Amino acid sequence: MEKKRTILTTSSRGINEDSLPFRLYQKAKKFGVWNPSDIDFSQDAKDWVALSDDQRYEVLRLISQFQAGEEAVTLDLLPLIMAIAKEGRLEEEMYLTTFLFEEAKHTEFFRLALNAIGEKGDLSIYLTETYQKIFYELLPNTMNRLIHDASPEAIAEAATVYNMFVEGVLAETGYYTFYQSLEKVGIMPGLLKGIGLLKKDESRHIGYGTFLLQRLISEHDHLFELVVNKMEELKPYSIRLNEESSDLPETTFGVSREETLNFSLKQLSIRMEVLARARGKKIEDIYRLTEKEVGVIS
Numbered sequence: 001m002e003k004k005r006t007i008l009t010t011s012s013r014g015i016n017e018d019s020l021p022f023r024l025y026q027k028a029k030k031f032g033v034w035n036p037s038d039i040d041f042s043q044d045a046k047d048w049v050a051l052s053d054d055q056r057y058e059v060l061r062l063i064s065q066f067q068a069g070e071e072a073v074t075l076d077l078l079p080l081i082m083a084i085a086k087e088g089r090l091e092e093e094m095y096l097t098t099f100l101f102e103e104a105k106h107t108e109f110f111r112l113a114l115n116a117i118g119e120k121g122d123l124s125i126y127l128t129e130t131y132q133k134i135f136y137e138l139l140p141n142t143m144n145r146l147i148h149d150a151s152p153e154a155i156a157e158a159a160t161v162y163n164m165f166v167e168g169v170l171a172e173t174g175y176y177t178f179y180q181s182l183e184k185v186g187i188m189p190g191l192l193k194g195i196g197l198l199k200k201d202e203s204r205h206i207g208y209g210t211f212l213l214q215r216l217i218s219e220h221d222h223l224f225e226l227v228v229n230k231m232e233e234l235k236p237y238s239i240r241l242n243e244e245s246s247d248l249p250e251t252t253f254g255v256s257r258e259e260t261l262n263f264s265l266k267q268l269s270i271r272m273e274v275l276a277r278a279r280g281k282k283i284e285d286i287y288r289l290t291e292k293e294v295g296v297i298s
């Protein structure tokens with residue numbers, strides 16, 4: 001027989017308003033409501049035609065990989081939300097409703113940018129072999145496992161792949177490349193504006209993933225090793241993704257491939273350092289973590 005449900009909000013417990021997930025939910029209601037269709041891409045359209053063919057190729061590859069990535073994370077988040085809801089973790093689920101909404105907006109944002117610069121054709125050539133391995137197989141398989149296996153191990157693996165690797169390493173490296181390329185030469189302001197807003201939303205997503213992993217590690221210490229091993233297993237993907245981007249040491253915007261790779265690998269080690277701090281912490285302290293401690297920028 002199913003266990004009788006517990007309603008939290010009519011109990012003396014109420015809502016855990018001081019908990020990090022609830023604070024993230026409050027932040028998301030304030031900062032996560034920017035509207036992609038309010039962004040003006042008129043200058044971007046002008047800048048786009050003035051670029052060289054090689055520059056257009058590079059920027060379009062990056063936008064295409066982001067576009068496909070945002071679509072994938074929008075479609076693949078639901079099993080995690082379901083797993084959290086089944087455990088009755090109300091504050092976490094309240095935050096996750098904003099998470100999914102924001103991913104949908106990011107998907108819309110990149111599509112609007114592509115439309116504005118007139119790139120309406122098939123962009124699948126930009127989704128390289130390693131890219132497909134990550135977004136067509138690894139991410140959906142890891143997330144869909146949660147539908148039939150919501151064990152702490154499976155949730156920890158999902159948060160590692162989704163929040164730590166895809167958002168925390170791959171997307172962060174993408175923003176770095178966008179800024180190094182476009183901001184330095186002062187072009188495509190609409191695209192950069194949206195990326196700035198999106199990056200803030202993503203800092204809450206990664207912040208939640210960090211909280212979730214810290215909570216799981218604090219409850220089941222052996223999960224730390226599982227996360228470390230998973231991150232090690234994922235490392236070669238970021239190296240290969242970088243290799244597949246070009247044969248040249250620098251992009252046409254002068255961004256060094258080696259520096260980009262170093263940035264990526266640094267993100268990996270930062271994520272692990274933050275998680276290592278959870279070991280031995282009491283569960284109450286995990287709930288009281290500050291936004292800053294999990295890297296939330298707004």
Ligand SMILES: [Fe+2]
Pocket residue numbers: 070073102103106202
């Ligand atoms: Fe996103």
Ligand SMILES: [Fe+2]
Pocket residue numbers: 073103167201202205
């Ligand atoms: Fe995200």
